[in-house]
Amino acid sequence: MNWSPLTGSARDVALAVLLDGPLPRGELARRLRLSAGSLTRLTKPLVAAGLLVEMPVEHDPLTGRPTRPLDIRPAAHHFLGVKLTADTAYGVVTSMRAEILAHGRRPLPDRDPGTVIAAVAELARTLREGRCPGFTAAGVSLGGQVVDHATVASARYLGWRDVALGPACGAALGCPVVVDNDLVSLTRAEQWFGAGKGYDDFALLTIGEGIGYGLVTHGRARTGPDAAVGLLGHHPLDPLGPLCSEGHQGCAEAMLTIPAIRHRVSLGLGRDVDYDTCLDLAAAGDPVAARTVGDAATALGRLTAAVGNMTMTDRVVLSGDGIRLADVGRASFDAALRQGRNPYASTLDVVVRRTDFTDWARGAAATAIQTYALGSGPSGT
């Protein structure tokens, strides 16, 4: 299906049905403040194009009149989402409502773009086998800056500059491919299908190899080049903390990332320990690990409070593969969060989402779904 981007009320109708369908026409009209005539005019081309379908007749709960609710056919389309890290391609197949139907991964033998694209194509083939004839669209996400949803301007972990990933991937996969920053994609997935669903404003913080930050205001995910650089990565949090690679003392990267925490604990213990062991040791009362994890959780509390204070959002979603820190260091986190807020301010609604790379790949699929369903590139919402 190929059409010009949906705008205005048509876009609102398609999005409402995608997110909350099936919806009776009456409710849809009331929700979007449209007359019955306008709604019919707007939905007609969407039904004709196969995006929306009319369900069997039922009775409108409010008026009692017979109505044919509008819905999408989530299973009629399959979307591929791929998240690239420095050494692995993680993939999912989803329905149109981003339900994960299959997932898998494939190691990247090296970081050459040709090798990576071949690995993505192989992953797609394995995921598709016996499941669906092909993908309606695919999304690929990675940590880096992406231009026009096609060209990777820079990607730190892959060492890429100006790689035309979208067209090359599209040729290899045989379907339209949208490339986007991984954090923006994850924010969009949380907004539409996850912990941000139903919220006009929320912030997303992720902890992993780096610090991720996404923001939705007035129902729109903030995009643009700066959204892709990790604006909070070097936010100062502890004047006595360790140094980051940029020479900042106690910034978010120096305090909160998985490598930073591992490095501090390994140094203190005189042996190399992995991240989960750091957290296990802290939970068991090891003094070195407990101090490091306590400091990190305090820093996370300060950062969360700062995000709430500066954006005036009251919902902050914490996620990423290192977010177990918030659970193990809960007491330090809570104390710092309280201390960082004005006592008269509302209590921040903090949601901890334990995620893995499958969720990041689902974010890439959400971007592909948006492009397909709304006919628009993933700017804005």
Ligand SMILES: [Zn+2]
């Ligand atoms: Zn720094």
